[in-house]
């Protein structure tokens with residue numbers, strides 16, 4: 001069963017998510033001395049900033065030098081482009097860390113990206129080579145259309161959702177700009193130790209209803225619930241879940 005962690009405005013979702021991530025860190029370090037984490041873009045970066053930069057108690061417990069951080073999806077733009085997920089994470093978190101706290105971060109090959117569209121297949125294959133087989137934790141967002149990673153709903157994008165072997169794919173026609181991205185595929189999520197969605201705010205109400213009450217598994221986020229339920233967690237706030245009648249999945 002999917003686990004939903006729901007917080008009121010007074011409770012801090014960021015603090016509780018931070019604690020959850022630290023538990024995952026501690027478990028991973030006990031098992032293999034390294035914490036393999038994959039993150040998405042969007043508002044997750046603000047939550048990570050609150051949890052590990054602003055919250056000094058949690059910040060003191062992060063063993064940054066043992067973290068290996070990858071991206072579940074990335075826009076095929078230079079790393080300093082405002083659209084870059086790496087760039088957003090750098091701004092929100094990395095730029096605030098002292099020099100002696102240095103997670104290993106794995107962005108896409110920027111030089112290749114700069115060569116243009118002819119190199120995008122290579123960028124995708126190269127990223128596939130560097131991601132670990134089993135992530136300890138994958139942190140996901142959920143778009144208002146139900147997408148997660150850059151796995152979008154609808155027939156045009158079934159080639160991404162249907163993929164059973166490739167672990168990283170080139171999403172050529174993203175409905176959300178920019179149009180060229182890379183994304184991990186469902187097998188990568190399936191191999192992860194734990195999967196955690198973060199969804200906050202009133203704009204998420206309709207899609208949360210469609211995922212949890214209607215269980216529309218044509219939506220990538222609902223499909224992840226359906227396929228990997230036991231290891232899926234949702235960190236949500238009351239606002240996002242106002243229209244949700246059942247949290248069971």
Ligand SMILES: O=C(O)[C@H](O)[C@@H](O)[C@H](O)[C@H](O)COP(=O)(O)O
Pocket residue numbers: 040041042043044073074075085140141142143144147148149150176198
């Ligand atoms: O590259 C991307 O487009 C993001 O990784 C994307 O998949 C994001 O996670 C969701 O759109 C949710 O974003 P919000 O949390 O900002 O709504």
